[in-house]
Amino acid sequence: xxxxxxxxxxxxxxxxxxxxxxxxxxxxxxxxxxxxxxxxxxxxxxxxxxxxxxxxxxxxxxxxxxxxxxxxxxxxxxxxxxxxxxxxxxxxxxxxxxxxxxxxxxxxxxxxxxxxxxxxxxxxxxxxxxxxxxxxxxxxxxxxxxxxxxxxxxxxxxxxxxxxxxxxxxxxxxxxxxxxxxxxxxxxxxxxxxxxxxxxxxxxxxxxxxxxxxxxxxxxxxxxxxxxxxxxxxxxxxxxxxxxxxxxxxxxxxxxxxxxxxxxxxxxxxxxxxxxxxxxxxxxxxxxxxxxxxxxxxxxxxxxxxxxxxxxxxxxxxxxxxxxxxxxxxxxxxxxxxxxxxxxxxxxxxxxxxxxxxxxxxxxxxxxxxxxxxxxxxxxxxxxxxxxxxxxxxxxxxxxxxxxxxxxxxxxxxxxxxxxxxxxxxxxxxxxxxxxxxxxxxxxxxxxxxxxxxxxxxxxxxxxxxxxxxxxxxxxxxxxxxxxxxxxxxxxxxxxxxxxxxxxxxxxxxxxxxxxxxxxxxxxxxxxxxxxxxxxxxxxxxxxxxxxxxxxxxxxxxxxxx
Numbered sequence: 001x002x003x004x005x006x007x008x009x010x011x012x013x014x015x016x017x018x019x020x021x022x023x024x025x026x027x028x029x030x031x032x033x034x035x036x037x038x039x040x041x042x043x044x045x046x047x048x049x050x051x052x053x054x055x056x057x058x059x060x061x062x063x064x065x066x067x068x069x070x071x072x073x074x075x076x077x078x079x080x081x082x083x084x085x086x087x088x089x090x091x092x093x094x095x096x097x098x099x100x101x102x103x104x105x106x107x108x109x110x111x112x113x114x115x116x117x118x119x120x121x122x123x124x125x126x127x128x129x130x131x132x133x134x135x136x137x138x139x140x141x142x143x144x145x146x147x148x149x150x151x152x153x154x155x156x157x158x159x160x161x162x163x164x165x166x167x168x169x170x171x172x173x174x175x176x177x178x179x180x181x182x183x184x185x186x187x188x189x190x191x192x193x194x195x196x197x198x199x200x201x202x203x204x205x206x207x208x209x210x211x212x213x214x215x216x217x218x219x220x221x222x223x224x225x226x227x228x229x230x231x232x233x234x235x236x237x238x239x240x241x242x243x244x245x246x247x248x249x250x251x252x253x254x255x256x257x258x259x260x261x262x263x264x265x266x267x268x269x270x271x272x273x274x275x276x277x278x279x280x281x282x283x284x285x286x287x288x289x290x291x292x293x294x295x296x297x298x299x300x301x302x303x304x305x306x307x308x309x310x311x312x313x314x315x316x317x318x319x320x321x322x323x324x325x326x327x328x329x330x331x332x333x334x335x336x337x338x339x340x341x342x343x344x345x346x347x348x349x350x351x352x353x354x355x356x357x358x359x360x361x362x363x364x365x366x367x368x369x370x371x372x373x374x375x376x377x378x379x380x381x382x383x384x385x386x387x388x389x390x391x392x393x394x395x396x397x398x399x400x401x402x403x404x405x406x407x408x409x410x411x412x413x414x415x416x417x418x419x420x421x422x423x424x425x426x427x428x429x430x431x432x433x434x435x436x437x438x439x440x441x442x443x444x445x446x447x448x449x450x451x452x453x454x455x456x457x458x459x460x461x462x463x464x465x466x467x468x469x470x471x472x473x474x475x476x477x478x479x480x481x482x483x484x485x486x487x488x489x490x491x492x493x494x495x496x497x498x499x500x501x502x503x504x505x506x507x508x509x510x511x512x513x514x515x516x517x518x519x520x521x522x523x524x525x526x527x528x529x530x531x532x533x534x535x536x537x538x539x540x541x542x543x544x545x546x547x548x549x550x551x552x553x554x555x556x557x558x559x560x561x562x
Contacts, residue, residue, distance in 0.1 A: 027343035027510055029288030030143070030531055031335075032169065032297045034083055035324065036076060036162070036304035037494065039351025040065055040503040042312060046321050049225070053328020054321075057346055057507040062552045063517040067506035069350050070450035070523050071462035072474070072497035073399055077117035078462055079349025079524070080168035080299060084143040086528035086545040089462035093139035094168065096398035099467045102407075110407040112395060115467075118164040123189035125163075126196045127181070133163045133189050135172050141543060142171030143528045144295045150537050155285055155294045159186070159278050161270045161301025165349070169297035176281065178203055180270060180301070182261040185210055186277055202284055206277055214256055221247035221267045221319075224326055228318035235311075237357050237491040238368065238483035246315040262488060266305035266316075268323030274300055275331045288340035293535045299349075300324065308490040311355035313362075343510035343534055345527055351501045352494040356480040366478035369429050374401075377423045387416055394420060398495060399459070400469020417470065424473060431455070431476045439463035439472055451499065451521045458497045461546075510534060513552050513559075526550050533560045 043065060050058055057063070069079050071089050073096050081087075081094035089095050100112040120134025144156030158170030163179040170177040173191075176199075181187035185207030188199045213219075223229075229246050236242070248267070251259040264270060278298050281287070287294040303320055310316040328346075335342055353359060356366035378392035387393070393416060395402050401424070406416050417435065425433045432455050442460040444453050453461075459472050475481070477498045484491050494501045506522060508530070525547030532539050533549045549560035 025341050025511065026293070027288075027341050027535055028291075028293055029282075029335075029340050029342040030147075030293065030295045030535060031342050031344045032084060032143075032295065032527070032531070033328075033344065033346040034080060034165065034169065034297075034299040035346065035348050036165065036299060036301045037307045037312075037350060037352045038303050038348035038504065039312070039500065040067065040505050041351060041500060042303075042317070042321065043505040046318070049322065050325045051329075052325045053330070053332050054325040054346075054507075056329065056332060057344065057509050060515050061344070061507050061509035062513060062515070062550075064506040064508075064522050064550075065517070066451070066519055066521045067347055067504045068450035068521055068523050069348075069502050069504060070453060070458065070525075071502075072455075072458040072472070073462035073495070074350035074497070074501035075398060075495050076162060076304070076349050077164045077168060080165045081138060082524045083347065083349070084169050084171065084295075084297065084528050084531075085138075085140045086525050086539075086543075086547040087140050088525060088546045090460065090464060091140055091544075091546065092168075093137055093464055093467060095462050095464045095467045096400065097164065098397050099400065099469075100395065100397060100402045101467070110405065112402055112404050114397065116164075118167045120189070123191050125187060125189050126200065127184050127187070133167060133179075134191065135167045135170065138168060138171065141540070142169070143531055143537070144171050144174060144297070146532060146539055146543070147293055147295055147535075147537050149540060151292045153290065153292045155287060155292075156297070157278075157281050157285060157287060157295070158297040158299075159274055159281065160299035161265065161274055161305075162299065163187075165299035165301065166297070169299060175285065176202055178277065178281075180265070180273065182258075182265065186273075202281060203277065206280055210273070218250075218254055218256060218260070219264065219269050220250070221269065223247055223319055224268070225319050225322035228315040228322070231313070231315040231318055233314075235314075235355070235358060237355055238485060238489075240484040240486060240489055240491065242310070242487075242491065244310065244314040244316065246319055248310065248316055259488075265302070266309040268302055268320055268327070270302040270305065271300040271324060272327050274298065275327050279331060279334050282335070282338070282340070288335075288338075288342060293537065304352075307352050307492055307494075309488075311358055311492040312352055313354040313358055341511060343508070343531070345506070345508050345531060347506045347524055347527065348504035350494050351503055352492060353478065353480065353496075353500050355492040356478065359478060364478060366480065367429070368480050368483050369475060370481075370483045373427060373429060377420070377427070380423050381416070381419055384419060387412055387419060389416075396473075397469070399472055399474065399497070401471040401473055403470045421471060424471065429475055429479060431474045433474075434459055434472045436463060436465070436468050436470055436472065439468070440465055449521050450502070450523050455497060458502075508534075508552050510552070522550055523547055530559065
């Protein structure tokens, strides 16, 4: 009789899983990963080969293969500024990797000064005088800041191969932030009230150990996917002839010199070091072990450096992604061994196009744009007697063209803007030219998909009244800026408003969520509100969001339920 009742109860329980399944535990650690230059095109191309870390997210997570950095300025700093803020660059203020600001000479003449996106005079960097780095230019708060407001004991740690990536994801006043310094190992900043000794304490032993390890044996790139050798060959990019071999040979000799350090950063070694340090920080700072929710932000930079140095359709990128999959698998396994309940989001700060020459060989006509374009436009403007110009009036940074030597109240300003716009728009390489005022006055209609935005609407999501160029310029699709001339020059890039630079994968994973795939587009600004809902962190009432929470639970409950 008892056995019969137990069998009946067991069958009932199996038939009613929603009633007996325990709710998944709230993750104690949020792991936010950005893979720099990991386009949706690369994800689509290689996803069937992912077996380890990326494979885990693809097989078990919520997969959004059509995520968008929906703005026009598809560079590292703007892209990272969207990931944990829920805001477009038009709100974060991070409109480019660099921009120009207007200053005045002692006699009152306007001059342009270039400003790096992570330049922050309040945060000096050890061993880097005159190169302060911090989040001072970031105008909005981040997920880590919301978490610390809800629970002051919460910790935010950010680590990356690039300073700007770590700083944009770490936000203001993180517990710790580190980035790869090619000469010093992993470095940080020293805000007021702190000391260099205490700020570097979490990484000093790691840096010293790494220096000893490399002194004994210079690291090498070991092939992870022999199948990638099918892509070897020779290509010519501008004046540069490049042999695509696997692995790419390091500079000759056995010293750890500048050339070797550049080679290291464009190899899987950079991501391996970043993840190794991230794991040590998890252990040292007891992330996910203190009955509060912590945040670990990791930006992996090697894919970007490999893409720039070798393009993204050769053996180098093929093997880099195999290494990335394997390294993430080891990292997740180590978190599992620590018995930490964690959630993961993985995405990218932007996409990219392959080198123009190789694109053209494969059925799509692409081309390069060199410095002569702006030089020729400047020559045309200086030849106009009505403008009375004594120097080249235009300088460019990112998608912005800035006026030099002509102040905002200069009576020549309207004529210069009209003439410059006409001259640029007349060039066959350029698709569109907008004024900053046009972009500021434009906003996409509510609910419009990121894949459907007009060109001007894309610019509107990364325009700022103080930091954007006087004119905003879009090159035609499949254009690459720069012409490589010597070994080490970049052969491919990004930064356009076109979808190959905007489209990125967005992958979520957490225990108990289950797997599904949604092909409809979402945006990277949706990540922060989704993660906040997933771990039960309230978004401060004064925070305005551009993104929305995305439901990751296929059952009757909703991730985004209030």
